[in-house]
Amino acid sequence: MAAVSQLQRQFIEYTTSLYNEGYLDDQFTQLQKLQDESNPEFVVEVVSLFFEDSEKLLNNLATALQQKIVDYKQVDSHVHQFKGSSSSIGAQRVTNVCVHFRNYCEEKNLDGCLRCLQQVKHEYILVRNKLEALFRLEQQILQAGGSIPMME
Amino acid sequence: MGVISISETPLHVLAVDDSNIDRKLIERLLKTFSYHVTAVDSGIKALEFLGLQDVENFQSFSPSPEVEVNLVITDYCMPGMTGFELLRKIKESKSLKDIPVVIMSSDNIPARINRCLEEGAEEFFLKPVRMSDVDKLKPYLSKNERKTTDEEECVSNDSSGAMDDDDGGGGNDGVEARSDEDEQIEKDQSLLILPP
Numbered sequence: 001m002a003a004v005s006q007l008q009r010q011f012i013e014y015t016t017s018l019y020n021e022g023y024l025d026d027q028f029t030q031l032q033k034l035q036d037e038s039n040p041e042f043v044v045e046v047v048s049l050f051f052e053d054s055e056k057l058l059n060n061l062a063t064a065l066q067q068k069i070v071d072y073k074q075v076d077s078h079v080h081q082f083k084g085s086s087s088s089i090g091a092q093r094v095t096n097v098c099v100h101f102r103n104y105c106e107e108k109n110l111d112g113c114l115r116c117l118q119q120v121k122h123e124y125i126l127v128r129n130k131l132e133a134l135f136r137l138e139q140q141i142l143q144a145g146g147s148i149p150m151m152e
Numbered sequence: 153m154g155v156i157s158i159s160e161t162p163l164h165v166l167a168v169d170d171s172n173i174d175r176k177l178i179e180r181l182l183k184t185f186s187y188h189v190t191a192v193d194s195g196i197k198a199l200e201f202l203g204l205q206d207v208e209n210f211q212s213f214s215p216s217p218e219v220e221v222n223l224v225i226t227d228y229c230m231p232g233m234t235g236f237e238l239l240r241k242i243k244e245s246k247s248l249k250d251i252p253v254v255i256m257s258s259d260n261i262p263a264r265i266n267r268c269l270e271e272g273a274e275e276f277f278l279k280p281v282r283m284s285d286v287d288k289l290k291p292y293l294s295k296n297e298r299k300t301t302d303e304e305e306c307v308s309n310d311s312s313g314a315m316d317d318d319d320g321g322g323g324n325d326g327v328e329a330r331s332d333e334d335e336q337i338e339k340d341q342s343l344l345i346l347p348p
Contacts, residue, residue: 027280034180042180049173080229084258085173088280 004146011137015151018134023127028090029151047131050089054124057082061117065110075113076105082120093123162188163293164219168198168226168238169256174279178225178256181286187293190221195233198224199241202248221251222293227279228257228264236268243272252292256281 018024035042057078064075083098097120104112138148165187169175175191182189192198202221224242228235235255242248255268258279265276274292277285 030280030282031177033283034177034184039180046173046176049176053173080258081171084171084279087258088171088173088177090280 004141004144007137007141007144008146008149011134011141012149012151014134014137018130022092023130025090025092027087031089032151044135047089047135050085050091051128053085054082054094054128057085058117058121058124061120065113065117070108070110070113072105072108072113076102079105079116079120086124091124091127094120094127097123162186163222164188164190165289165293166198166201166221166224167191168193168195168224168230168235170194170227170230174227174256178281181281181283182225184283185286185289195226195230195235195238195241198226198238199233202242202251204241204245204248223252223254223289225254225256225277225289228255228268229259236264236271239268239271239273254289254292 015024019028031043031046060078061075061082064071064078079098079101083095083102086092086094086098097116101113101116101120104116141148165182167175167178167182167189169178169191170193172193175193179189179191190201192201201219202224203219224238226235226238233241235257239253239255242251242253249272252274253272254275254277255273256277256279257264260278268276275285275288
């Protein structure tokens, strides 16, 4: 059982760091509260949807910003969606970049938008990697016969 | 002395949101409160489900006898028909106007919130919607048409309550960007000037 408690400690430390560093906010905790025996995969399912959505949105944003004449309303619409979905899963840093991104859209500032696109892609990849690592840790705990600690 | 519902059928909520993530979330949230949920991705599909036929005008009403909706909860920003337009169609319909409607939005725009409440929305939730928000729906969900005031608590239609987000969640950035929908609201407003 030493392995399990070690993994559980690792899980708690990792999760805590994700919150402290602002990768995740309270909304992620809300998602975890919605997971139970009748919906044991709820968090992974929602996060997977987020990953799928985000890849599409990033592609759409890149395309929209490459146009000769940029349609900033269209760009803003994509960012609005990205802001919404990231906020819904608690990916705080992604959401924060989206806020700035929308401001640049309103100003029709191409440079600002392109920078934000890079930034939001960067933050998305970071949080995706961290969430995947978190899910792997969860799997390890479960496979070792332990239970996932509830984060307060 | 209130009217007690002895029906065992769970209360039915129609959720409307074009985001698949948010649809999944709201569905799960509602189900934790044991509501029966139907989730659709557009206002048009919502009206069709409610029984309003004729996509262009939604004038003709032919409800399905099996379908009874006790509350509609809808996103505000949706392509095609916005949540505000959906709210209006429901309140304009003789057969549907008594169904309580709740609006959700990720943008904290006071003018938008007020407009929705004035148009008859019972509550306005800022996204991401939480369990504490869904908990507020209880008084509006009743099997009976009449609200029994002594059995159910009076919920004040306090829009500031909807805006107070003490945990600083991601959706509350205070960006008051005007959108097409808000411009449309102002246009519609000018058409609603009543004769003296």
